[in-house]
Amino acid sequence: MSPPAPDILFEDVTFGWDGKAICQRFSLRLRGGKTSALLGRSGAGKSTLLRLAAGLLTPQQGRITSSLSGELAQQIAWMGQRDDLYPWLSVRDNVTLSARLNGARPDKKRAETLLAQVALEGLGDARPDALSGGMRQRVALARTLYQDRPVVLMDEPFAALDVMTRLRLQSLTARLLRDKTLLLVTHDPLEACRLAHDIYLLDDAPLRCRPFPAPDGDTPRPAQDGAVLQAQSQLFERLTCD
Numbered sequence: 001m002s003p004p005a006p007d008i009l010f011e012d013v014t015f016g017w018d019g020k021a022i023c024q025r026f027s028l029r030l031r032g033g034k035t036s037a038l039l040g041r042s043g044a045g046k047s048t049l050l051r052l053a054a055g056l057l058t059p060q061q062g063r064i065t066s067s068l069s070g071e072l073a074q075q076i077a078w079m080g081q082r083d084d085l086y087p088w089l090s091v092r093d094n095v096t097l098s099a100r101l102n103g104a105r106p107d108k109k110r111a112e113t114l115l116a117q118v119a120l121e122g123l124g125d126a127r128p129d130a131l132s133g134g135m136r137q138r139v140a141l142a143r144t145l146y147q148d149r150p151v152v153l154m155d156e157p158f159a160a161l162d163v164m165t166r167l168r169l170q171s172l173t174a175r176l177l178r179d180k181t182l183l184l185v186t187h188d189p190l191e192a193c194r195l196a197h198d199i200y201l202l203d204d205a206p207l208r209c210r211p212f213p214a215p216d217g218d219t220p221r222p223a224q225d226g227a228v229l230q231a232q233s234q235l236f237e238r239l240t241c242d
């Protein structure tokens with residue numbers, strides 16, 4: 001059995017680009033096994049925070065740790081706005097890419113099971129170019145699940161999709177990543193209100209984090225639910241008025 005998904009702790013993290021501070025003594029605890037959404041103005045520093053958590057950038061001060069023992073970077077899977085599928089590999093080989101990169105034997109059966117879970121059954125031999133944008137993002141989701149990491153970082157994963165595809169993928173993501181610690185950067189207040197247990201608004205650099213009350217209830221919350229729509233409109237107001 002996998003260990004429970006860990007809390008992620010940002011402690012007094014300071015980081016800047018070219019002398020411009022993005023965060024100064026920034027602290028935040030992400031609850032293990034829950035989805036936290038980060039929203040804020042473009043350029044506030046949301047992606048920088050994700051990259052710090054992933055170990056792609058190093059804090060100039062402070063630290064980012066997991067409540068599980070071991071290195072946080074090894075506990076993380078990443079999914080971004082672009083699917084980054086390799087066009088010369090089949091869909092199945094894209095899903096099992098992490099095994100190839102680690103010199104492990106790709107588990108084709110598991111890849112097929114995951115493709116079925118994202119409703120792409122039988123498409124393992126297809127090339128990514130033959131798929132729609134929504135299908136490609138579902139392959140990217142299967143690739144993320146294949147890594148079976150307890151923490152998933154998502155940077156605007158559905159931003160490039162049409163609204164109906166986006167809603168479907170949000171629901172699928174919430175179901176398939178239910179037990180993970182998920183940190184989701186999004187510009188979409190509805191996405192945050194449907195998927196997140198904890199919502200944070202980020203002020204411009206140097207970052208300050210303000211909690212916003214997420215609607216009650218299990219995720220994915222229905223997009224047409226009254227409480228979800230009300231929270232979405234309040235969140236939209238906070239984002240546009242601040």
Ligand SMILES: Nc1ncnc2c1ncn2[C@@H]1O[C@H](COP(=O)(O)OP(=O)(O)OP(=O)(O)O)[C@@H](O)[C@H]1O
Binds near residue numbers: 018022043045046048
């Ligand atoms: N590689 C880099 N070199 C220098 N500055 C950078 C680099 N990457 C990001 N920045 C700067 O850091 C700031 C925060 O960028 P970041 O991408 O984290 O913001 P964001 O909140 O994710 O924005 P968006 O919502 O538009 O994606 C911006 O001013 C950006 O120009």
